[in-house]
Amino acid sequence: MMARAVLTVILGLSLCLVGPAASPLARAAAPPTVLEPEVPLAHSLAAFRQAVRPGGPGKDGIPAIDRPRFESVAEADAWLAPGDRVIGLQRDGEARAYPQRILVWHEIVNDVVAGTPLSVTYCPLTGSALGFRRGDGTFGVSGRLVNSNLVMYDRATDSEWPQLLGVAIDGSQAGRGLVAERLVWTTWGAWKARHPGTRVLSRDTGYVRNYRRDPYGGYNPRRGYYLPDSGRLFPVMAEDARLPPKAMVLAFREAGGAAAVSLPALREAGMVRLTLGERAYVVIHDPGLDTGWVYRHPQGQDIDPAALRFGPGGAGGPGGEALTSVPAFQVMWFAWAAFHPDTLLIGEGGTP
Amino acid sequence: MTALARLLAALFSRPATLAMMAATTLGYALLFLWLSGDIAGGGRGGVHLSLTAWQRMFESRGPLRFEPVGLVELGPWVWTFSPLDTLIALGLGLLLGGNLAGLWLARREPAACPRRAPRAAGLAALPALLAGGACCAPLLVVWLGLPIAGGLAVLAPWLIPLACLVLLLGLVRLAIGRNQQGSEGRGGGS
Numbered sequence: 001m002m003a004r005a006v007l008t009v010i011l012g013l014s015l016c017l018v019g020p021a022a023s024p025l026a027r028a029a030a031p032p033t034v035l036e037p038e039v040p041l042a043h044s045l046a047a048f049r050q051a052v053r054p055g056g057p058g059k060d061g062i063p064a065i066d067r068p069r070f071e072s073v074a075e076a077d078a079w080l081a082p083g084d085r086v087i088g089l090q091r092d093g094e095a096r097a098y099p100q101r102i103l104v105w106h107e108i109v110n111d112v113v114a115g116t117p118l119s120v121t122y123c124p125l126t127g128s129a130l131g132f133r134r135g136d137g138t139f140g141v142s143g144r145l146v147n148s149n150l151v152m153y154d155r156a157t158d159s160e161w162p163q164l165l166g167v168a169i170d171g172s173q174a175g176r177g178l179v180a181e182r183l184v185w186t187t188w189g190a191w192k193a194r195h196p197g198t199r200v201l202s203r204d205t206g207y208v209r210n211y212r213r214d215p216y217g218g219y220n221p222r223r224g225y226y227l228p229d230s231g232r233l234f235p236v237m238a239e240d241a242r243l244p245p246k247a248m249v250l251a252f253r254e255a256g257g258a259a260a261v262s263l264p265a266l267r268e269a270g271m272v273r274l275t276l277g278e279r280a281y282v283v284i285h286d287p288g289l290d291t292g293w294v295y296r297h298p299q300g301q302d303i304d305p306a307a308l309r310f311g312p313g314g315a316g317g318p319g320g321e322a323l324t325s326v327p328a329f330q331v332m333w334f335a336w337a338a339f340h341p342d343t344l345l346i347g348e349g350g351t352p
Numbered sequence: 353m354t355a356l357a358r359l360l361a362a363l364f365s366r367p368a369t370l371a372m373m374a375a376t377t378l379g380y381a382l383l384f385l386w387l388s389g390d391i392a393g394g395g396r397g398g399v400h401l402s403l404t405a406w407q408r409m410f411e412s413r414g415p416l417r418f419e420p421v422g423l424v425e426l427g428p429w430v431w432t433f434s435p436l437d438t439l440i441a442l443g444l445g446l447l448l449g450g451n452l453a454g455l456w457l458a459r460r461e462p463a464a465c466p467r468r469a470p471r472a473a474g475l476a477a478l479p480a481l482l483a484g485g486a487c488c489a490p491l492l493v494v495w496l497g498l499p500i501a502g503g504l505a506v507l508a509p510w511l512i513p514l515a516c517l518v519l520l521l522g523l524v525r526l527a528i529g530r531n532q533q534g535s536e537g538r539g540g541g542s
Binding site for chain 2: 053054055056057058061062063143206207208209210212213215216217224225230231232233234235
């Protein structure tokens, strides 16, 4: 026991002197990117860089999970309540649930799903969960924020990527965009009903955290920092009072512009049609997961909401074959408006 | 240096000051660990101990904040135990306790009472309470919903060293004042 303690101290001091050893993951390649991302930038990259603030913890002070372990629905039922929030991912028949109460402490999971390396990312301050292809590389938490939003860094090039933008604002990848993967912000009960064979991220993360407690408040029920009218903690580049700051919206953007739909308005309408630039879109509410799916909508194509069926990849049914899926995600209104001040908003004045 | 050693000897040799320092150290350490998020709710009742991550003991997770090595559950409480965080908490608590006990001692010994006792030295321990917290903000700021986390994050690396320095200076001032008054007392002054 004594020898172990002495060895730990010596190893620790060595690490302090020489710095953490570069992990094999850190030497991997840059993430796959697109040269001209379909993200309308309301501010220049230089303006985003100027707006970056330290968040408190240092680089990797919030440790990403690089070797995630998973467990069954039955095992997860022992510690997850049906109303607890999870971030769901479905790809090629494989379903994964990442509990919010774990991700609030780690923010990034570098995973492989159905053979594809992906990063599942979550920013508690902006309530946003976005997935990205990572190739052979991995992402880490820089400890910095822009518009209250997590700034990730890729460990191959050290470029900095605000999560909500998905575009590098600094480093050799500046201006390039990540390839998004749809995640679903829903409840554990709803996710396991849709995906009974889902695997669930285990609390055995390799780190010691109090996974029964969320330092910001809670979603089951919603309280603390997550309450719609509560204040934000960090400065933002633009403010918009059309909705309460923490009201959750379903948001998406393409080169033609950005749009947000308030969840209550989407629930009530079931389906919303809108136009950005010259493209028409349809947003369809999925009552099972209480989320929305966004599609490019060819003009003249009829969709009968009553005939739609919801499967692993979204809506299907008569008219569904002509729809092209667009990545969308749920996010707190203040953060979306800070990144996209010109955003279209559907459901203004709705109860969040 | 000798004056400080004499003050410390006086503080550690009297049961009353020793008890005051012990209580302050423990109380402040618990408050510090609670506000930095190391101690929180979520316990399942009873006592559970699991220390499984000693290899992370020296891994930093922020300015003067270190990775926990295990979980200690006591009733409704959960302590994510980091030996280095705990040492820092106890160290700050001891410095605060020394300041408070030193002031108390100075008042109990009129001949040794400094003319300008550093009564505000105890306040120096407060900034350190804002040093840790939730992933990206001090817990007090999150609970109060104050939009000042951006400014505090810039100061975060300095909060604990600053508190430590001011508390040390407080002790030194007490020691010097006590020494001067002692000399004057021996020389017939006061």
